[in-house]
Amino acid sequence: MSDVDAVVYDANEIVTVEENDELGVYEDAAVAVVDGEVARIGSSGPVTREFPPENAAHTVDADGKAVIPGFVDPHTHALFAGDRSDEFEAKLRGKTYQEILAEGGGILRTVRATRNAGDDELLSNLLDHLDTMLAHGTTTVEVKSGYGLDTETELRMLDVIDRADDRHPVDVVPTFMGAHAVPEERETEEYVTEVVEEQIPAVADQGVAEFCDVFCEEGVFDVPQSRRVLATAAEQGMTPKVHAEELAHIGGTQLAADVGAASADHLLHSTEEDVDALVEAGVSPVLLPGTAFGLGADYADARTFLDAGAPVAIATDFNPNCYSQSVGFAASLACVEMGMTPAEALVAATKNAARAVDVEDGTGTLLEGTPGDLAVLDAPSYVHVPYNFGVNAVETVVKDGEVVR
Numbered sequence: 001m002s003d004v005d006a007v008v009y010d011a012n013e014i015v016t017v018e019e020n021d022e023l024g025v026y027e028d029a030a031v032a033v034v035d036g037e038v039a040r041i042g043s044s045g046p047v048t049r050e051f052p053p054e055n056a057a058h059t060v061d062a063d064g065k066a067v068i069p070g071f072v073d074p075h076t077h078a079l080f081a082g083d084r085s086d087e088f089e090a091k092l093r094g095k096t097y098q099e100i101l102a103e104g105g106g107i108l109r110t111v112r113a114t115r116n117a118g119d120d121e122l123l124s125n126l127l128d129h130l131d132t133m134l135a136h137g138t139t140t141v142e143v144k145s146g147y148g149l150d151t152e153t154e155l156r157m158l159d160v161i162d163r164a165d166d167r168h169p170v171d172v173v174p175t176f177m178g179a180h181a182v183p184e185e186r187e188t189e190e191y192v193t194e195v196v197e198e199q200i201p202a203v204a205d206q207g208v209a210e211f212c213d214v215f216c217e218e219g220v221f222d223v224p225q226s227r228r229v230l231a232t233a234a235e236q237g238m239t240p241k242v243h244a245e246e247l248a249h250i251g252g253t254q255l256a257a258d259v260g261a262a263s264a265d266h267l268l269h270s271t272e273e274d275v276d277a278l279v280e281a282g283v284s285p286v287l288l289p290g291t292a293f294g295l296g297a298d299y300a301d302a303r304t305f306l307d308a309g310a311p312v313a314i315a316t317d318f319n320p321n322c323y324s325q326s327v328g329f330a331a332s333l334a335c336v337e338m339g340m341t342p343a344e345a346l347v348a349a350t351k352n353a354a355r356a357v358d359v360e361d362g363t364g365t366l367l368e369g370t371p372g373d374l375a376v377l378d379a380p381s382y383v384h385v386p387y388n389f390g391v392n393a394v395e396t397v398v399k400d401g402e403v404v405r
Contacts, residue, residue, distance in 0.1 A: 014029040080110050080122075084109060151198050173357045209238055284312075285313070312348050334386070345385075
């Protein structure tokens with residue numbers, strides 16, 4: 001067996017994300033992966049002399065193509081059952097998300113379908129979604145529970161997420177989100193008590209979830225309720241995350257700063273004071289342009305976050321209400337609708353996205369000594385990811401030095 005996992009050579013450009021968050025662009029370049037990590041990156045001639053492609057287990061001739069770090073998608077709800085495409089039509093006819101939810105649709109409809117689905121069906125659904133994500137260049141993804149809203153189903157979801165991580169090339173980061181909505185025929189305070197006193201201890205005993213997220217939103221969980229959930233989860237070893245300021249401004253961003261969350265996500269209605277609080281607390285802002293696109297809503301103000309020095313990440317928010325598994329499409333929206341440059345969008349979809357899920361081994365950078373996760377584009381430049389919108393620019397994916405797509 002070869003000691004060299006993979007050599008990708010003769011690339012038009014290979015792009016890394018440097019420690020200062022600037023892009024490193026190597027022209028006529030190659031990258032060699034040994035023992036799952038980037039061993040060498042640079043001009044094709046020197047790299048292929050040191051690591052001859054014929055000695056590698058996997059080789060990719062990238063002539064005329066660009067190579068980028070594998071995408072990290074730090075916010076998804078990719079495990080669910082059922083279909084809600086009819087709600088897409090309802091929104092186009094003018095119904096709001098809150099109106100659909102009040103009629104028993106939205107999250108609650110998916111909860112009913114997910115509760116009724118068997119574990120094998122749920123696992124098959126998630127693996128299919130991971131296949132699509134991988135085909136679009138994603139090599140690490142966060143997946144939340146939150147379509148159970150009872151202890152049994154939340155634990156089942158987390159178990160399925162864990163099984164998918166074992167079976168699929170994509171690294172899956174698990175998040176518990178029992179506080180995603182209030183179940184039908186339940187009072188909010190009563191349900192929060194269940195999450196705190198029953199669900200969180202059971203999830204902690206299971207030992208799968210790394211994070212705990214909460215939908216801190218008008219009409220769902222207010223700031224005190226959200227704080228109670230996150231504080232209890234933190235006591236049990238789960239790192240907080242917050243859905244904040246998606247539909248209205250109620251203080252979720254400040255909550256994320258107060259509890260030292262790994263990330264605050266959505267942030268469509270955040271203020272400059274919120275931005276400053278996140279930066280001071282070291283909380284990653286995760287912006288989800290696909291959600292605004294699907295809702296026909298205003299987009300988050302990426303430039304204010306960037307100008308403040310925040311490590312902006314972008315994610316798909318893939319779920320039945322935002323049905324896109326493509327980080328590339330999120331990057332297109334980030335550029336066109338949120339004013340980010342292609343370079344900023346790439347950093348946001350790789351290094352900063354990894355930071356938002358506390359992956360600190362260099363994932364998303366493609367620097368020497370970091371995981372050998374990369375995507376080869378059927379295009380000459382990384383700019384084609386957002387530029388060629390609506391088309392998957394990814395041709396080949398390497399995960400830990402193995403060609404997996």
